[in-house]
Amino acid sequence: MRRSLTLVLALLGTLVLFLSPPAAAAGGASAAFSKTSDWGSGYQAQYRITNGSTSTLTSWKVEFDLPSGSGVGSYWDALLTKNASHYTFTNREYNGTLAPGASAVFGWVAAGSGTPANCLLNGGSCDAGPADTTAPSVPGGVTVGSATGSSLTVRWTASTDDSGSVAGYEVSRDNAAPVAVSGTSYTATGLQPTTGYGFRVRAKDTAGNTSAYSMSVSGTTTAGGGPGPGTVHTAPYVDMGAWPTPSMPAMAAASGLKSFTMAFITASACKAMWFNAYDPRAGWAKDQVDAIRAAGGDVKISFGGASGAELAQACSTVDALYAEYDAVVTAYGLTYADFDIEGSATAEPASISRRSQALARLQQAHPGLHISLTLPVLPEGLTADGINIVKSARDAGVTLDAVNVMAMDYYRATDYGDAAVQAAQSTQAQLKSLYPTRTDAQLWAMTGVTPMLGQNDDGHVFDQADSRQLVSFAQGRHLGMLGFWEETRDRNACNGALYLCTNVPQAPYEFSKIFAQYTG
Numbered sequence: 188m189r190r191s192l193t194l195v196l197a198l199l200g201t202l203v204l205f206l207s208p209p210a211a212a213a214g215g216a217s218a219a220f221s222k223t224s225d226w227g228s229g230y231q232a233q234y235r236i237t238n239g240s241t242s243t244l245t246s247w248k249v250e251f252d253l254p255s256g257s258g259v260g261s262y263w264d265a266l267l268t269k270n271a272s273h274y275t276f277t278n279r280e281y282n283g284t285l286a287p288g289a290s291a292v293f294g295w296v297a298a299g300s301g302t303p304a305n306c307l308l309n310g311g312s313c314d315a316g317p318a319d320t321t322a323p324s325v326p327g328g329v330t331v332g333s334a335t336g337s338s339l340t341v342r343w344t345a346s347t348d349d350s351g352s353v354a355g356y357e358v359s360r361d362n363a364a365p366v367a368v369s370g371t372s373y374t375a376t377g378l379q380p381t382t383g384y385g386f387r388v389r390a391k392d393t394a395g396n397t398s399a400y401s402m403s404v405s406g407t408t409t410a411g412g413g414p415g416p417g418t419v420h421t422a423p424y425v426d427m428g429a430w431p432t433p434s435m436p437a438m439a440a441a442s443g444l445k446s447f448t449m450a451f452i453t454a455s456a457c458k459a460m461w462f463n464a465y466d467p468r469a470g471w472a473k474d475q476v477d478a479i480r481a482a483g484g485d486v487k488i489s490f491g492g493a494s495g496a497e498l499a500q501a502c503s504t505v506d507a508l509y510a511e512y513d514a515v516v517t518a519y520g521l522t523y524a525d526f527d528i529e530g531s532a533t534a535e536p537a538s539i540s541r542r543s544q545a546l547a548r549l550q551q552a553h554p555g556l557h558i559s560l561t562l563p564v565l566p567e568g569l570t571a572d573g574i575n576i577v578k579s580a581r582d583a584g585v586t587l588d589a590v591n592v593m594a595m596d597y598y599r600a601t602d603y604g605d606a607a608v609q610a611a612q613s614t615q616a617q618l619k620s621l622y623p624t625r626t627d628a629q630l631w632a633m634t635g636v637t638p639m640l641g642q643n644d645d646g647h648v649f650d651q652a653d654s655r656q657l658v659s660f661a662q663g664r665h666l667g668m669l670g671f672w673e674e675t676r677d678r679n680a681c682n683g684a685l686y687l688c689t690n691v692p693q694a695p696y697e698f699s700k701i702f703a704q705y706t707g
Contacts, residue, residue, distance in 0.1 A: 216240065216285075218249055218308040221395045223294070224536050229260075231536050233294035234276070235354075235393055236308065238285035246283045247291065250275045250307040257299030261535065263503040265293035274303075290393065296537060323348040323390035323398045326356060326371075331406030336380040337586065339406045342372045346390035346398060354393045359400065361385050364582050376551055377586035379624065383407045419485050419523060420667070420707035422446040423699065424637070425674045426686075427472065428462040433675050435486070436478040441678070442699035445484030448525055448670055449476075452488060452515060453495030457502035459511040463495055467515045476519055487523035488515060489561065497532045499542035509545040516553055524549075525591070527561040533572040543583035550586060557588035559635060559668065564592035566606045568613030577621055589667040590618060591635030598645045603638065604653030608660045611636045615664075628665065635668035636661070640677055640698050641689025650691055654701040661705050669705050671698065 219235045238244040252272050253259070259267065265276040277283075282291040306313030326343040333340035346353050357365035358373045361384055366373065378384060384407075387400040425433050425447050435447050449472070455463050465471040467488075476486045490512070491497050502508040516524060526546070532538055550556050560580065562573040569577070569592065577590055592614050594607040611634055618630045625633075636657060638649045654671075661669055671677075680695040681688040689698075 216244055216247065216308055216311075218306065218313045219393060219395065220303055220306070220313075222302075226536075227300070229296065229298050230300070231294065231296050232302075233292050235290055235292045236285070237290040237393055238287055241287050243287065244283075244285040246278055246309075247285070248275060248277045248307075248309055249293075249313070250305075251303035251313075252305045253297075253299075253303060254301035257297060257301030260296045260298055261500075261537070262295035263293065263537070264291070267295075294537070296535065320396065321349045321392075322396040323353050323392050325398045326388045326390055326401050329386070329388055329401045329404045331384075331386055331404050333374070334406060334409050336409050337378050338374055338376045338584075339378060339384060339386075339408060340372060340374045341386045341388065341404070341406075343388050343401065345371055348390070348392045348396075354391050357389050357391060357397070359387045359389075360582075362387075364578075365389070366583060374551070374584075376547055376584040377581075378408050378584075380408050380410050382624070418707070419446045419487065421669050421702050421705050422448045422485075422487050422523075423671045423674045423677075423702065424448045424450045424489065426450055428464070429675050429686075432472070433678075435475045436482070438674055438678060438696075438699075439479060439482060439484065442674075442696040443703040444674075444699050445482065445703075446479065446486065447484075447674065448487040448489050450489045450673075451492035451495065451527065452490040452498070453492065454498040454501035454511075455496070457498070457507050457511065459490075459498060459515050468518050470518050473519055485522060486519075487525045487559070488519060488521060489525035489527050490515075491527035491529065491532065491561075493529050497528070497538070499538040499545070500532055500535060502541065505541050505544045505548070508541050509548045512545055512549050513552060516549065516556060521553075522555060523557045523559070523588070525559045525561055528576060529563065533563065533570070533576065539576055539579050540583075543579040543585060546580060547584040550584075558585060559589040559591050560587060561591040561593060561635075561637065564594060564610045564614060565597065566601065566609040566613065568610065568617045574617060574621070577618075581621060587633060589633055589635040590614060591637055591668060591670065593639075593672075594636050595639035595649070595672065596643050596645050597647070601647075602653070603643070603647055603649040604656040607636055607638050607649070607653065607657050611660065611664075611666065631664045632667045634664075634666050635670065636666065637670035637672060639672045641691040641693070642685060644685060648691060651693065651697060651701060654698055658701060658705045665707060669702055671702060674699065 217237045217239050222230050222232045224231045234249050236247050268275045323346040326346050328344040330342050331339050356368045358368055359365040360375055383405055385403040385405045387403050389400045390398040427449050452459050459467055461471055479486050498511055592610050594610045615630050615634045642648050676689050677698045679687055680693045682690050
């Protein structure tokens with residue numbers, strides 16, 4: 188859970204712009220530079236190394252210069268060394284050997300708008316040789332079928348390309364931003380029942396040339412649907428890393444609450460861990476989860492938070508990230524999964540895209556899984572980064588149970604009860620622009636609010652009267668969820684360090700008993 192609000196102004200959009208075609212280099216290999224997104228002050232890019240020779244390539248090295256004011260930030264699938272403005276990327280142990288015709292890709296997030304110059308691949312110029320400027324053929328035979336209440340499957344026949352290889356396809360639903368696909372079918376999930384959707388498909392080659400879109404083809408979902416709004420409406424966060432380890436069953440018995448959100452799953456390299464201490468695959472604290480369920484409640488598990496490494500940033504591929512999410516969902520038999528996205532993770536295009544794609548796959552594998560995104564907010568609503576995260580999930584086909592806003596730490600002189608209500612109203616209005624076909628009631632059911640009890644990190648206070656105000660507002664609008672940070676602080680009812688205490692006069696579990704009155 189956030190302890191301070193960092194505003195990173197606007198990732199203004201995603202633009203796929205391919206700049207340099209692949210060119211012949213030493214030994215018949217080729218390297219192709221492309222931007223996969225661009226937001227003005229920076230971009231995400233990649234090089235595709237292709238072995239165009241008749242013999243196996245055993246290693247590769249790509250070198251280039253960037254102009255002053257531009258630089259490489261995070262990167263993946265390569266090793267980097269830097270000398271002033273000269274960057275050298277070499278293969279990792281798993282992607283250096285390329286059979287004839289095979290390719291490897293590495294990428295990075297750049298600060299500044301400057302693009303690579305003076306590129307060398309294995310000592311030969313990346314700029315030598317003729318450029319490929321011919322786009323693949325338009326995909327044909329596009330059909331839409333296999334309808335369920337929440338999904339449609341698009342299929343098409345393969346395109347052809349003068350290079351002999353089509354790198355992949357992009358599918359646009361209702362003219363939205365396209366989704367990258369490697370095969371010749373795509374299942375769109377998270378759709379509304381008995382609703383029509385249009386799809387177009389285009390092909391892309393290894394040089395970044397894209398075909399025109401196919402004609403739009405429509406399909407209609409059946410009655411029914413995927414997971415509807417969840418039945419857990421109040422689930423305060425529990426810092427499971429506190430010592431001694433909190434007992435959720437004991438907290439439930441004392442507070443009147445039935446359900447909780449366990450925080451946080453973070454990353455040890457690309458491996459899911461409880462705050463870098465316990466492996467969730469072993470079912471750590473599952474006895475507590477079982478006891479809560481036996482008493483008629485349920486438990487959400489939250490990934491992320493303000494501290495520790497975030498899985499979507501630590502894992503470099505969608506497959507690896509999905510495997511970690513799936514392991515946790517399976518180990519605990521989850522119905523609810525929360526993703527608390529804070530700090531640098533709110534503004535990194537690569538990890539946002541990876542997370543969205545992995546969550547779409549996760550929901551396909553676990554059709555009843557309810558997913559919430561927990562995001563920073565101002566009284567005026569989600570930040571531009573938060574809106575981008577929701578858009579990314581929507582466009583990837585994720586059915587969101589709730590967009591839960593962290594109504595805390597505004598660092599301004601305002602009544603924090605009024606600010607929490609305003610944040611909910613503003614967020615619901617933003618969701619209306621993102622989901623224009625949904626009713627106001629459906630959008631309120633997607634809206635969640637999580638304040639910080641008592642004294643916030645900025646010194647301002649969310650007290651018992653503010654809690655009653657928020658619960659009353661939620662009852663009037665039927666919000667999707669309420670939570671708060673954090674249950675142990677409410678139990679302790681003390682003055683002292685903020686990770687232990689609320690620093691307001693209160694009885695133990697006084698806030699919990701107010702929030703327990705909210706049932707949706």
